[in-house]
Amino acid sequence: MPDDRDLVAGVAQLANLLNRRLAPLFDKAGITPQQWGVLLAIGASKEAFSLAALARKLAVTKQNMTGMVDRLEQIGLIEREEDPTDLRSSRLKLSRRGRVALDKFRQPYEQWLRALGTDREIEQLERAINRLISRLEES
Numbered sequence: 001m002p003d004d005r006d007l008v009a010g011v012a013q014l015a016n017l018l019n020r021r022l023a024p025l026f027d028k029a030g031i032t033p034q035q036w037g038v039l040l041a042i043g044a045s046k047e048a049f050s051l052a053a054l055a056r057k058l059a060v061t062k063q064n065m066t067g068m069v070d071r072l073e074q075i076g077l078i079e080r081e082e083d084p085t086d087l088r089s090s091r092l093k094l095s096r097r098g099r100v101a102l103d104k105f106r107q108p109y110e111q112w113l114r115a116l117g118t119d120r121e122i123e124q125l126e127r128a129i130n131r132l133i134s135r136l137e138e139s
Contacts (some may be wrong), residue, residue: 029101038068043102048091
């Protein structure tokens with residue numbers, strides 16, 4: 001494998017590889033790695049998300065987020081509730097079944113991550129990724 005890979009090409013390749021390698025873990029839950037990311041984001045928040053806020057947080061289009069949310073709602077992992085401040089909008093939260101799935105798959109997911117490198121290496125990579133995302137969002 002070449003070590004002189006372009007940053008953007010390398011990140012795209014990494015995203016593809018991560019999705020491909022993670023897919024078997026989440027197949028048991030009937031979700032994709034991208035949908036797992038949605039569950040993690042919703043589960044980490046104390047308050048329910050609007051669809052637009054969740055799309056912004058995960059840096060995807062509202063249309064893309066709508067498809068993922070619809071699928072997660074169909075399989076009973078998330079629920080929509082009315083937004084008391086905006087009757088045209090709804091808020092997203094984990095269903096009881098979604099919370100169970102998140103709890104069930106969190107440990108295997110974290111074990112899978114730890115197999116990729118040391119805790120220090122993973123933390124350094126997470127910090128670098130978060131810095132890049134922040135910089136790109138600001139520009």
